[in-house]
Amino acid sequence: MAKxxxxxxxxxxxxxxxxxxYLVAVHRHAERDAVRSTPVALTPDCVQKLDRYGLAxxxxxxxxxxxxxxxxxxxxxGYTEEDVRAIQRGCNIVxxxxxxxxxxxxxxxxxxxxxxxxxHATCNNCHQGVGDKQDAAGNRMKGSLHLGASWVMGDxxxxxxxxxxxxxxxxxxxxxxxxxxxxxxxxxxxxxxxTAYSRFLSAALDMTIATHYEEQGIDEVTASATHKQxxxxxxxxxxxxxxxxxxxxxxxIGLEADGRVVAPALAGPNAWNMQSRNNFYFVSTVxxxxxxxxxxxxxxxxxxxxxxxxxxxxxxxxPRPAGDRQGPVVALQQQLLMRALPPLLRLTExxxxxxxxxxAETRAQPVLGHAE
Amino acid sequence: xxxxxxxxxxxxxALLARIPMLIALGAVAAVVLWAHFAPGVASSSxxxxxEAGWESFSARYGMSYFGEDGQFVRAVQNGxxxxxxxxxxAPRFTRSTATDRVNACxxxxxxxxxxxxxxNSDRFEPRIGRRLSFEDQVRRCYIASLEGFAPTIYEPAVxxxxxxxxxxxxxxxxxxxxxxxxxxx
Numbered sequence: 001m002a003k004x005x006x007x008x009x010x011x012x013x014x015x016x017x018x019x020x021x022y023l024v025a026v027h028r029h030a031e032r033d034a035v036r037s038t039p040v041a042l043t044p045d046c047v048q049k050l051d052r053y054g055l056a057x058x059x060x061x062x063x064x065x066x067x068x069x070x071x072x073x074x075x076x077x078g079y080t081e082e083d084v085r086a087i088q089r090g091c092n093i094v095x096x097x098x099x100x101x102x103x104x105x106x107x108x109x110x111x112x113x114x115x116x117x118x119x120h121a122t123c124n125n126c127h128q129g130v131g132d133k134q135d136a137a138g139n140r141m142k143g144s145l146h147l148g149a150s151w152v153m154g155d156x157x158x159x160x161x162x163x164x165x166x167x168x169x170x171x172x173x174x175x176x177x178x179x180x181x182x183x184x185x186x187x188x189x190x191x192x193x194x195t196a197y198s199r200f201l202s203a204a205l206d207m208t209i210a211t212h213y214e215e216q217g218i219d220e221v222t223a224s225a226t227h228k229q230x231x232x233x234x235x236x237x238x239x240x241x242x243x244x245x246x247x248x249x250x251x252x253i254g255l256e257a258d259g260r261v262v263a264p265a266l267a268g269p270n271a272w273n274m275q276s277r278n279n280f281y282f283v284s285t286v287x288x289x290x291x292x293x294x295x296x297x298x299x300x301x302x303x304x305x306x307x308x309x310x311x312x313x314x315x316x317x318x319p320r321p322a323g324d325r326q327g328p329v330v331a332l333q334q335q336l337l338m339r340a341l342p343p344l345l346r347l348t349e350x351x352x353x354x355x356x357x358x359x360a361e362t363r364a365q366p367v368l369g370h371a372e
Numbered sequence: 373x374x375x376x377x378x379x380x381x382x383x384x385x386a387l388l389a390r391i392p393m394l395i396a397l398g399a400v401a402a403v404v405l406w407a408h409f410a411p412g413v414a415s416s417s418x419x420x421x422x423e424a425g426w427e428s429f430s431a432r433y434g435m436s437y438f439g440e441d442g443q444f445v446r447a448v449q450n451g452x453x454x455x456x457x458x459x460x461x462a463p464r465f466t467r468s469t470a471t472d473r474v475n476a477c478x479x480x481x482x483x484x485x486x487x488x489x490x491x492n493s494d495r496f497e498p499r500i501g502r503r504l505s506f507e508d509q510v511r512r513c514y515i516a517s518l519e520g521f522a523p524t525i526y527e528p529a530v531x532x533x534x535x536x537x538x539x540x541x542x543x544x545x546x547x548x549x550x551x552x553x554x555x556x557x
Binding site for chain 2: 060061074078079080082086151152154155156157164166186192195196199200202203206207208209210211
């Protein structure tokens, strides 16, 4: 009698465990549904961006931006309440991926932080202007990694991967490499809401499908667009100290103040990994292009092509996490370098001159992710 | 070592005693290998059959914009084949036979329908209470209209139809959320 009873108890225990998993899954599902129907508290930049583009619930949508530019009324399909909330959440994720401005990051950002290893990476670091960077006159900027322009060119041949890369998979690559993190599921709200926001941007800016716009991607700097002096570590280091160190720190590991990222890490555990397109050794034209067009803050477009490549070359020589293709040995080596180098360098390096590195208190830089 | 010695060897005897388990393991390994390699055999080939009507379709919808040939163009051509000859190019996901020519996407939809569906996709659908992507809609068609099975969203049977829709949307100069002027939905 004891044996059948024990067997029944085992079966009951197994059923109980499985049932518990099922109930947890149902609870989580309901929780996500509840978040989807909750009004969204926008970040300040998203308020500005979405107001400007006239996002509202309605049967039809007409972009004020497109009307202002073309003088033509163009009615598009409007958005339901659910669509508007998805776009708003997408904007928030791009602007504030870690949810630093959110009351409850788990709910407000779908806890996007769980897909990022470090504490610095946010979409807006690279896709500036909440994915839609414009100059003071409201003109979209060339090579500004515009999310709307990327969406309309989604599925096209990607020369870095050799794939017809869907927009959602491109986002996954960002999480894995640029954020040195983990891959969300393609159907995860983190991905779908950013897609919804990007699609909205393309509608607001009247971008047609499968058309290449200048603001898509980076305005890359190739070696042939330089003085052809070769990319130089020494020149790069000197330039870095003069132009970049004020914000990004002497070892490029970024700067945080009061729990906010003032300047993101360009090296070290919080930076992009070796498989990211930002890594000069992987794609030598991207980081240089980004530097030329976006850095230093407030002095954009002041560096020449050779200088940008030299800085990019120097930055990429600094230790950073290995990517998924480098293997465990390189990963271990990079981890050791990232941990051992900063204290060693602090010991051996002479303190930088005042002109090269102003005191931390004078680093009056805007909080990253909030500067257009 | 003679055959008799081999048969007396403890390792050999241990193996003989585990024959059913080894067969089961072999079967599992065979299924895994088949699952890994078999679907890739067809999809890794970039060659696309040219079906009747492709040339005129390509000219009419300005496919040369994307180049005379290339991965994208071939994927769009495969999308064309899937769209008009679904029973032939997606037999795994349809229940129809090769003679059942009615059972194709093109029997119910036009290329324009697809392009407008694409630019209006990924919106909240009140009837089902959730957001519906273009891929979801294609998969629903495979299940319901084609009486078949749902491919994953990564399948060329879904992806190439999306690329086909994207190429047509480009030709029609559509933006996100474009509304049909002919009143069709």
